[in-house]
Amino acid sequence: MSYFVDYLECPKCGKTYSAENIVQLCSCGAPLLVRYNLKLLKKSISKNDLKERLPSLWRYREFLPIKEEQNIVSLGEGMTPLLLLNTLGPRVGMKNLYLKDEGIIPTGTFKARGAAVGASKAKELGVKTLAMPTNGNAGGAWAAYSARAGMKAYIVMPEDAPLITRNECAIAGAELYLVKGLISDAGKIVARAVQKHGWFDASTLKEPYRIEGKKTMGLEIAEQFGWKVPDVILYPTGGGVGIIGIYKGLRELQEIGWIGDKMPRLVSVQASGCAPIVKAWEEGKSESDFWKNSQTIAFGINVPKAIGDFLVLEAINKTAGCAVAVDDHDILHAQAQLAANEGIFTCPEGAATLAAAVRLEKDGWIKQDEEVLLLNTGAGLKYPDTVDIKVPVLEPDDNL
Amino acid sequence: MSYFVDYLECPKCGKTYSAENIVQLCSCGAPLLVRYNLKLLKKSISKNDLKERLPSLWRYREFLPIKEEQNIVSLGEGMTPLLLLNTLGPRVGMKNLYLKDEGIIPTGTFKARGAAVGASKAKELGVKTLAMPTNGNAGGAWAAYSARAGMKAYIVMPEDAPLITRNECAIAGAELYLVKGLISDAGKIVARAVQKHGWFDASTLKEPYRIEGKKTMGLEIAEQFGWKVPDVILYPTGGGVGIIGIYKGLRELQEIGWIGDKMPRLVSVQASGCAPIVKAWEEGKSESDFWKNSQTIAFGINVPKAIGDFLVLEAINKTAGCAVAVDDHDILHAQAQLAANEGIFTCPEGAATLAAAVRLEKDGWIKQDEEVLLLNTGAGLKYPDTVDIKVPVLEPDDNL
Numbered sequence: 061m062s063y064f065v066d067y068l069e070c071p072k073c074g075k076t077y078s079a080e081n082i083v084q085l086c087s088c089g090a091p092l093l094v095r096y097n098l099k100l101l102k103k104s105i106s107k108n109d110l111k112e113r114l115p116s117l118w119r120y121r122e123f124l125p126i127k128e129e130q131n132i133v134s135l136g137e138g139m140t141p142l143l144l145l146n147t148l149g150p151r152v153g154m155k156n157l158y159l160k161d162e163g164i165i166p167t168g169t170f171k172a173r174g175a176a177v178g179a180s181k182a183k184e185l186g187v188k189t190l191a192m193p194t195n196g197n198a199g200g201a202w203a204a205y206s207a208r209a210g211m212k213a214y215i216v217m218p219e220d221a222p223l224i225t226r227n228e229c230a231i232a233g234a235e236l237y238l239v240k241g242l243i244s245d246a247g248k249i250v251a252r253a254v255q256k257h258g259w260f261d262a263s264t265l266k267e268p269y270r271i272e273g274k275k276t277m278g279l280e281i282a283e284q285f286g287w288k289v290p291d292v293i294l295y296p297t298g299g300g301v302g303i304i305g306i307y308k309g310l311r312e313l314q315e316i317g318w319i320g321d322k323m324p325r326l327v328s329v330q331a332s333g334c335a336p337i338v339k340a341w342e343e344g345k346s347e348s349d350f351w352k353n354s355q356t357i358a359f360g361i362n363v364p365k366a367i368g369d370f371l372v373l374e375a376i377n378k379t380a381g382c383a384v385a386v387d388d389h390d391i392l393h394a395q396a397q398l399a400a401n402e403g404i405f406t407c408p409e410g411a412a413t414l415a416a417a418v419r420l421e422k423d424g425w426i427k428q429d430e431e432v433l434l435l436n437t438g439a440g441l442k443y444p445d446t447v448d449i450k451v452p453v454l455e456p457d458d459n460l
Numbered sequence: 461m462s463y464f465v466d467y468l469e470c471p472k473c474g475k476t477y478s479a480e481n482i483v484q485l486c487s488c489g490a491p492l493l494v495r496y497n498l499k500l501l502k503k504s505i506s507k508n509d510l511k512e513r514l515p516s517l518w519r520y521r522e523f524l525p526i527k528e529e530q531n532i533v534s535l536g537e538g539m540t541p542l543l544l545l546n547t548l549g550p551r552v553g554m555k556n557l558y559l560k561d562e563g564i565i566p567t568g569t570f571k572a573r574g575a576a577v578g579a580s581k582a583k584e585l586g587v588k589t590l591a592m593p594t595n596g597n598a599g600g601a602w603a604a605y606s607a608r609a610g611m612k613a614y615i616v617m618p619e620d621a622p623l624i625t626r627n628e629c630a631i632a633g634a635e636l637y638l639v640k641g642l643i644s645d646a647g648k649i650v651a652r653a654v655q656k657h658g659w660f661d662a663s664t665l666k667e668p669y670r671i672e673g674k675k676t677m678g679l680e681i682a683e684q685f686g687w688k689v690p691d692v693i694l695y696p697t698g699g700g701v702g703i704i705g706i707y708k709g710l711r712e713l714q715e716i717g718w719i720g721d722k723m724p725r726l727v728s729v730q731a732s733g734c735a736p737i738v739k740a741w742e743e744g745k746s747e748s749d750f751w752k753n754s755q756t757i758a759f760g761i762n763v764p765k766a767i768g769d770f771l772v773l774e775a776i777n778k779t780a781g782c783a784v785a786v787d788d789h790d791i792l793h794a795q796a797q798l799a800a801n802e803g804i805f806t807c808p809e810g811a812a813t814l815a816a817a818v819r820l821e822k823d824g825w826i827k828q829d830e831e832v833l834l835l836n837t838g839a840g841l842k843y844p845d846t847v848d849i850k851v852p853v854l855e856p857d858d859n860l
Contacts, residue, residue: 115539135561166541210547224841228805228840236849237854238851252860253859399631403535403603404566405628439568441568444627451626453637456648460616460649
């Protein structure tokens with residue numbers, strides 16, 4: 061017995077739904093969260109049991125919403141490396157600076173976690189066709205997992221999304237469309253299409269299961285830190301599912317007593333050119349406003365208005381965290397620092413967390429000896445344009 | 461105690477060397493192999509001990525040539541996913557078709573293994589500056605691990621090498637040069653430079669430690685198959701270190717009794733446009749000839765003459781394996797099959813192994829119920845040009 065889902069719950073109005081059927085949003089328009097019978101779950105698994113399990117996110121099977129083993133769609137995702145930055149950390153004033161590298165995962169970004177669990181549950185619920193808007197990486201991930209699950213995927217992404225993500229979708233057999241606009245425009249096209257064709261809507265937080273995949277980052281962080289938590293976690297925030305997921309995962313671990321009362325201070329990092337969460341947090345609001353004319357090289361966090369913004373703000377506030385916006389220039393500098401000092405080629409979104417940590421340390425918000433964790437959400441390999449190089453070309457007879 | 465290196469040995473002339481100093485090739489010109497005191501090693505570790513260890517190649521610490529823990533340079537590499545292809549396998553006549561995905565590793569290819577162990581040992585030996593020729597991916601890997609180790613890396617690659625690998629080298633702070641020619645031309649430039657400047661030569665098999673990193677693929681395969689081995693392993697062969705490493709690792713496991721007498725039949729897969737090993741194997745030779753005017757889209761296996769060719773041929777022959785050349789057209793078809801059926805976006809080199817397996821199954825060399833393992837040596841993400849797509853572009857008001 062490894063299935064402990066109780067029901068789906070709206071975090072806004074409290075309404076509950078059965079998890080036996082396909083449900084998308086709550087009738088009030090808010091996203092739904094999966095609730096488990098944690099008392100039963102606690103009795104069925106111990107930390108020690110994990111040692112015998114494979115290093116993928118499915119080691120936390122009891123915390124995930126899949127009933128039947130045969131519905132698990134996996135490409136080996138999860139248990140990404142936790143790296144101590146022992147050269148760069150001291151150089152930027154943080155002795156215990158860590159990075160969790162979500163680039164080392166199928167499709168090269170953390171989106172694989174949401175897609176693995178989301179596609180598995182969609183398969184279990186009998187979905188044959190799904191559709192979603194994407195800034196690129198989620199599309200690449202859902203295309204891959206849909207292919208492995210035998211489901212059809214319709215994917216709509218902005219023209220400016222990273223080129224390689226088009227290839228990922230196309231080669232996996234997805235129906236891919238570009239739109240002259242932002243992810244919000246792609247979202248509207250998908251909304252009309254799912255309405256018309258009766259497809260499953262796999263948009264961010266419009267189904268309750270993607271977040272369960274992201275949640276496993278929180279479970280892994282706790283396990284990798286020896287069932288403790290770091291003092292601060294910095295996360296690049298677009299749709300916000302990563303930070304919401306980590307928060308949900310850690311809360312569930314607290315409830316079953318696997319970690320103590322201490323929570324990490326969660327920091328939402330955005331780009332100065334698209335910082336709706338930062339603005340809302342600074343103004344003490346519980347929801348964000350649509351950010352007009354958004355622009356940043358960190359394409360994955362170019363999300364002008366996130367449907368789960370209120371959950372992100374709640375996670376920040378309940379953990380005494382904060383929200384920080386950083387300039388593209390500082391993001392590129394941080395990306396180069398991580399590569400040159402530690403050999404880690406991060407995506408710009410991941411690099412943004414270093415830029416934010418450096419700022420917070422200078423401001424005294426982060427103390428020198430605190431354990432600080434940067435989440436690098438994807439591989440720099442997917443963003444060739446962020447590196448500007450000139451290389452000398454030699455003839456075979458030339459010398460170095 | 462976890463260091464069991466006895467000495468370095470030339471597999472060609474039998475001469476031995478101390479492992480305490482920097483040694484490159486044997487005086488006879490052949491590559492050197494690391495020999496361990498396997499009797500002592502066997503007493504110091506059990507299969508059960510591994511369960512408590514992290515899912516990286518350093519779990520096999522006793523089988524690796526690093527003395528001091530502090531010299532280990534790691535980005536979390538190893539324990540890549542083993543995936544059963546339960547949709548595609550039956551479709552191509554193989555019920556037990558597996559793929560080990562070396563794309564899920566730092567820098568996105570199996571080259572990370574050689575670079576991790578090679579750079580660690582170079583650091584331990586006091587190396588400050590190294591140089592190497594590369595078809596791209598090894599350069600990206602060594603640039604990253606050299607950065608993390610605090611060593612300077614000079615890297616020379618053909619102009620035609622995958623673009624993203626230039627970025628990897630540059631952002632990690634390596635000194636990068638392109639050459640109008642092949643990897644063999646780059647190799648000559650490096651050979652002159654190390655001679656002139658006294659740098660460490662990190663070229664394929666010109667130092668004995670890279671192969672130790674690659675060897676861990678063999679150890680992982682055995683552990684992941686429950687300390688058994690599959691019937692057939694297909695490996696794309698350029699420099700050949702991967703297949704030599706797997707063979708060496710499995711032999712060491714046999715010697716300490718962790719696996720039985722059975723060895724997998726090792727298959728060396730090359731591209732029709734550059735197939736020196738296949739030609740030598742077909743002609744019953746123990747070494748290969750330089751392949752003139754070599755050409756293939758599978759850039760990583762465009763190696764006209766490998767210094768370790770005789771070791772590859774020995775591994776094939778001693779395991780009753782074979783060597784197979786496949787056309788670029790079949791490689792691209794196989795790449796699309798893997799992505800569309802299983803969601804795995806492989807590099808062309810990895811896809812070549814599927815094309816070869818399909819051929820061998822049709823020829824009756826592989827039986828339907830045999831366990832067959834494809835080694836995908838890298839992520840398709842690094843090869844955007846292998847996917848040719850046309851995508852419809854929508855206006856925001858358009859419908860699907």
